[in-house]
Amino acid sequence: MDEFFVDSVQHSFDGRPVLNNVYLKCGVGEVVGVLGRNGCGKSTLLKIIFGTISPHYKHLRIDDKIVSKGFLTGEFAYLSQSFFIPHYLKLGVVVKLYTNKYQNLLLKLPVFRDNLNEKIGSLSGGYRRLAETLLMIYSDAKYVLLDEPFSQLSPFLIEEIKTNINLMLSYKGFVITDHYYQHVLNYASRTILLHNGCNYNINNLDDLRLHGYLPSMLH
Numbered sequence: 001m002d003e004f005f006v007d008s009v010q011h012s013f014d015g016r017p018v019l020n021n022v023y024l025k026c027g028v029g030e031v032v033g034v035l036g037r038n039g040c041g042k043s044t045l046l047k048i049i050f051g052t053i054s055p056h057y058k059h060l061r062i063d064d065k066i067v068s069k070g071f072l073t074g075e076f077a078y079l080s081q082s083f084f085i086p087h088y089l090k091l092g093v094v095v096k097l098y099t100n101k102y103q104n105l106l107l108k109l110p111v112f113r114d115n116l117n118e119k120i121g122s123l124s125g126g127y128r129r130l131a132e133t134l135l136m137i138y139s140d141a142k143y144v145l146l147d148e149p150f151s152q153l154s155p156f157l158i159e160e161i162k163t164n165i166n167l168m169l170s171y172k173g174f175v176i177t178d179h180y181y182q183h184v185l186n187y188a189s190r191t192i193l194l195h196n197g198c199n200y201n202i203n204n205l206d207d208l209r210l211h212g213y214l215p216s217m218l219h
């Protein structure tokens with residue numbers, strides 16, 4: 001079965017509960033959206049799946065195998081909220097470091113094709129974010145966890161990210177957190193909301209109002 005799931009996720013920081021019995025599933029061909037107010041634990045959940053936070057409890061299965069940390073399997077890529085590739089590396093070098101199987105596809109995209117000799121730090125903030133996101137989308141990983149891939153990006157670049165995810169969707173599953181809730185809701189195959197440490201299935205804006213993510217007067 002080409003999917004991963006994590007359930008019974010429980011985690012506290014300094015005795016303060018953040019996640020309490022959270023469940024998330026994502027299969028190849030799916031984009032799963034994760035919404036939630038600031039500080040509700042979206043990044044924590046992605047880091048727990050990836051393996052850089054060890055929670056108090058979780059049960060993680062990838063393709064029917066129980067695993068302790070996602071990154072140890074080589075099947076996960078994780079885009080953090082902040083820039084993570086050293087600014088002095090040239091795009092031509094970065095492509096070789098982060099991609100293999102899908103490298104040729106990535107090299108056809110203008111931000112890489114036209115800037116191979118440029119340092120990634122010389123790109124504008126939005127294009128640097130786009131480049132890092134595309135590197136995760138075209139990595140070898142089967143499951144790609146994207147923490148706020150749309151923030152800082154103009155509508156044109158947001159569409160470029162969606163287009164490239166669509167191109168890889170038959171090979172991969174994607175989990176996306178973002179505060180651009182309309183983009184997430186309209187684009188994801190399924191969306192969950194993290195609230196009070198638990199997860200709720202979300203189908204429309206009314207569900208987001210019901211669980212207090214949206215003020216009741218906002219459309």
Ligand SMILES: Nc1ncnc2c1ncn2[C@@H]1O[C@H](COP(=O)(O)OP(=O)(O)OP(=O)(O)O)[C@@H](O)[C@H]1O
Nearest residue numbers: 013014018036037038039040041042043044045081
């Ligand atoms: N290393 C840490 N030590 C202590 N508390 C932490 C740590 N990391 C996160 N937290 C706390 O855990 C809670 C969840 O943080 P997290 O970054 O997962 O939220 P988020 O939903 O991703 O928020 P945002 O939408 O603002 O990015 C917050 O209250 C945060 O302050």
